[in-house]
Amino acid sequence: MADQQLEDLQxxxxxxxxxxxxxxxxxxxxxxxPVADQDDDARAYDAxxxxxxxxxxxxQWALLIDPGRAIDLLRRSALLWQQxxxxxxxxxxxxxxxxxxxxxxxxxxxxxxxxxxxxxxxQLDEERSLPEPMLHPQQQAYLLLAATAISRQANLPTSVLxxxxxxxxxxxxxxxxxxxGTPLRVYWDxxxxxxxxxxxxxxxxxxxxxxxxxxAYAEAINSAMANERLWFxxxxxxxxxxxxxxxxxxxxxxxxxxxxxxxxxxSAAEDLGRVARVPLELAIQVIQGEQxxxx
Amino acid sequence: MIxxxxxxxxxLPNDSEARDIIDSRGGIASNWWREVHQxxxxxxxxxxxxxxxxxxxxxxxxxxxxxxxxxxxxxxxISLSCGAVEREVAAKTNYVHTAxxxxxxxxxxxGQQSTAYLYTCWLIVGVRAAVEVxxxxxxxxxxxxxxxxxxxxxxxxxxxKISIPDNHIQQCQKWTFDRASRKVTPDWVHPxxxxxxxxxxxxxxxxx
Numbered sequence: 194m195a196d197q198q199l200e201d202l203q204x205x206x207x208x209x210x211x212x213x214x215x216x217x218x219x220x221x222x223x224x225x226x227p228v229a230d231q232d233d234d235a236r237a238y239d240a241x242x243x244x245x246x247x248x249x250x251x252x253q254w255a256l257l258i259d260p261g262r263a264i265d266l267l268r269r270s271a272l273l274w275q276q277x278x279x280x281x282x283x284x285x286x287x288x289x290x291x292x293x294x295x296x297x298x299x300x301x302x303x304x305x306x307x308x309x310x311x312x313x314x315x316q317l318d319e320e321r322s323l324p325e326p327m328l329h330p331q332q333q334a335y336l337l338l339a340a341t342a343i344s345r346q347a348n349l350p351t352s353v354l355x356x357x358x359x360x361x362x363x364x365x366x367x368x369x370x371x372x373x374g375t376p377l378r379v380y381w382d383x384x385x386x387x388x389x390x391x392x393x394x395x396x397x398x399x400x401x402x403x404x405x406x407x408x409a410y411a412e413a414i415n416s417a418m419a420n421e422r423l424w425f426x427x428x429x430x431x432x433x434x435x436x437x438x439x440x441x442x443x444x445x446x447x448x449x450x451x452x453x454x455x456x457x458x459x460s461a462a463e464d465l466g467r468v469a470r471v472p473l474e475l476a477i478q479v480i481q482g483e484q485x486x487x488x
Numbered sequence: 489m490i491x492x493x494x495x496x497x498x499x500l501p502n503d504s505e506a507r508d509i510i511d512s513r514g515g516i517a518s519n520w521w522r523e524v525h526q527x528x529x530x531x532x533x534x535x536x537x538x539x540x541x542x543x544x545x546x547x548x549x550x551x552x553x554x555x556x557x558x559x560x561x562x563x564x565x566i567s568l569s570c571g572a573v574e575r576e577v578a579a580k581t582n583y584v585h586t587a588x589x590x591x592x593x594x595x596x597x598x599g600q601q602s603t604a605y606l607y608t609c610w611l612i613v614g615v616r617a618a619v620e621v622x623x624x625x626x627x628x629x630x631x632x633x634x635x636x637x638x639x640x641x642x643x644x645x646x647x648x649k650i651s652i653p654d655n656h657i658q659q660c661q662k663w664t665f666d667r668a669s670r671k672v673t674p675d676w677v678h679p680x681x682x683x684x685x686x687x688x689x690x691x692x693x694x695x696x
Binding site for chain 1: 545546547548549550560575576578579580582584586589594596597598599600665667670671672673
């Protein structure tokens, strides 16, 4: 990350590196503890969620200084979330490591979600039920974003996706999603755009949505900065490297192409203030880093 | 009232000072008490105010206009972590925070020190705000200025007032953070022989 951006956030590179190291170390400790120390399955589950959360925290800090390390940390976090049945795991993996996405489970969950709205699907998978986390609209939104972004590469049935996207009451949902507490319908709308045409208009609309999240990010960060002790010590309860914005931008790049996405993200960022621009610039760096790796 | 298990993470100069908090029977005193050495009941009443609680939670390092010192030097409150690992919260936020992780982060001075001392203790927390009542701790998660992010509040903060009696402290454990090898490791445990388990306050009567 450019020094100018760190200056905008008034954070030191050393403190960010320390935070990423600490939370990664903590996750390793939790995961390496012998199973015999765990009293029961519930404790093992809690430990996995604890480690997944710590890796997410480490990853969001690393986003600010080292996109490659951030992707690795978020990938490790995502694998745990996926294993525990969270749509969030699929979302992060579709963005940062699609090869590790459990596509079979993803399809099965999509069918289960769309079944109430489509008579043709009612006979399928009658015995199966959704993992408990997937009963929450937030997890459904993450799964939809992942599925719509990679539907073509993964040959997912778009009719199933349309049925669920267009008929679920969550399409107008207001439940808060992500670190910014974004209304559910915003995530739903982006997923709908991923199913649309692969063109300039779609890229511009998605970039505009992400710029909106950037403005909400600036508001959150400015409030968090008021508590100087927590802010300067990387202890404020906000996500400074916003993982949702970075992952949605990465999904957009997978769906619409990196160049088109980056061009529109740059253009959308121009109208934003310095802090609001930060998550979009981080997203661009992640996309370009991925491009560099696959070149 | 709720009996809440908590962890206080502290950065101390050496093992002997860490053990002494238990061995001296002094418990954990607020910065204010340690700074001025002697306090009176009348001063305690004055110190335990909503305004001071707000300064403690949101402006810990700002200058207190009353004392002209940074507020943290004269705070009558003691922050502790209690964490929250609730599945419903995890499904809504993809995040949980545990008392251990938070106490380690604060106890290592935000990763600047390689050692942290973690005190496991219990407090009586009021179900409603009662900052003036010394004997109950306050749950302050919702007092943060960025309260719309309360679901993400990582400090999991409860504040005790004036001091935590030594018989509420079950043990002290030393932890190390080796940044070079990216390892967090538990070290010795110093139990408190005078610890009073909170079960003593239980209102469940056993069969005779």
